[in-house]
Amino acid sequence: MKKRSAIKNDLFASEHHREKIDRIGDPLAEIEQYINFSALAAEVDSIAPRVDSTQGGRPPYPTETMVRILVLKRLYNLSDEQMEYQLLDRMSYQRFCGLTQAINIPDRTTIWHFENRIGEAGAQALFDGVSAQLFKQGFIARGGQIIDATLVPAPKQHNRRSAKELLDQKAMPADWKPAKRRQKDTDASWTKKHGESHFGYKLSINVDAKYKVIRRFQCDTAKVHDSQHFEAVLDRYNTSQDVYANRGYPSTEREAWLKEHGYRNHIQRKGHRHKPLSECQQRRNKRIAKTRARVEHVFASIDQMGGKLIRTVGQARANFAMTMMAACYNLKRLVYFQRAGIKAF
Structure with missing residues (x-):
């Protein structure tokens, strides 16, 4: 049968x-x-x-x-x-x-x-x-602002030492043919983080502590230190004057500037070899970490969108990709608010 x-x-x-x-x-x-x-x-x-x-x-x-x-x-x-x-x-x-x-x-x-x-x-x-649609729904920046940066990897470039020296001087090796030049990313750079080498770009963001929405961002190459973008991403429209950041951002000048402009400084302290943090400073860092950690959720969400790796060549196209990362993260955040019935207040 x-x-x-x-x-x-x-x-x-x-x-x-x-x-x-x-x-x-x-x-x-x-x-x-x-x-x-x-x-x-x-x-x-x-x-x-x-x-x-x-x-x-x-x-x-x-x-x-x-x-x-x-x-x-x-x-x-x-x-x-x-x-x-x-x-x-x-x-x-x-x-x-x-x-x-x-x-x-x-x-x-x-x-x-x-x-x-x-x-x-x-x-x-x-x-x-997307920011305008968030604003229209009432999701304005609240609860203070958190500033941090993440590395955005790009396809690694393997160049000879002589070529690297020329590229550092903003010059191009004479033996590179036009087709090869188009495939070489001369804007991405190497940097070290936690003892590991990384190649690519850097995305600095400002997230409000209330809704975890990206309010401002700055794109750059990987070797630029995180702290260089602090003022560029500071959001003056947040309803709170609290500013949170990790131990890579403190400086005497920055703390004085924040105080002068009416901001409340919640930047974690950094210890030094011959001057470790006091118990009071360690407790302060832990208090700040509870709020500052919310920015890590944002980076994790971006990473879940297929990963942060970009396949483009050059800073301009990398900026396009990183801007789309920020826009699509906010888009998904707005969808989450609407689906969950979260109301702005």
Whole structure:
């Protein structure tokens, strides 16, 4: 007797799959429910207007569609090639980007050209647009501000010592052909942290202690010390005057400046070889750590979005990627507030 197969074929199978996804819960549907992507697209168009297609040629894809693609790409840390494949293969991605019935799906080249057209200014417009939606919902900066930095790794560069010396002098080895030069990241740098070497860039952020939302950020190369971005990311709109930071930020001048401008200093003290911290200073550091640790949750969330590794070459494109990290983190934070029914006060 012939056994029946457990697989059932149906002309409407794709519709059944879509309905089951909705029952289980599609995280992208939640994002679409709570984020105004048309407003984000308008912000981008104001910075980088769409190309005029009246002269002929294929019209560009809608900015909103491309913005949604950039969000997906950053949320899951996909390359342009991987993004193209997933748009062709995944039903949820197609639905999120409004491409379910589309024959022509944006390819890797289209995505690359869009990123280059909007540039850093376009990524900043997306960050500002998400910030505006947070503000509209009442999630303003409260509870004090926490400042910290994280290393963002890039593909490691292996150069000979002679080439390194030239690159340090902002020069390029004469024997490098144009194709090789395009693949060499001369902006990323090496640094050491906890005895380990790291290559890439640095992202400094300011997070409010109440909602753990990124309020300000600064991008740089890895070798720049964290403390160099302190003033650049300080947020004067936080409703509290408390400023928290780890032991990499204290200095006599900074403490005097904070006091002069009315801020309450909660920067952890740092001991020295011949001058260890007193018990009082250690207790103070522990008290500060309870609040300061909230910024580590932010870095962990960014790392969970497919990891922090960037695949680009050069500071400008790295800045674009890091700005998108901050924008997409805030976007997910707003979705969390809305889903959980958290009200601003």
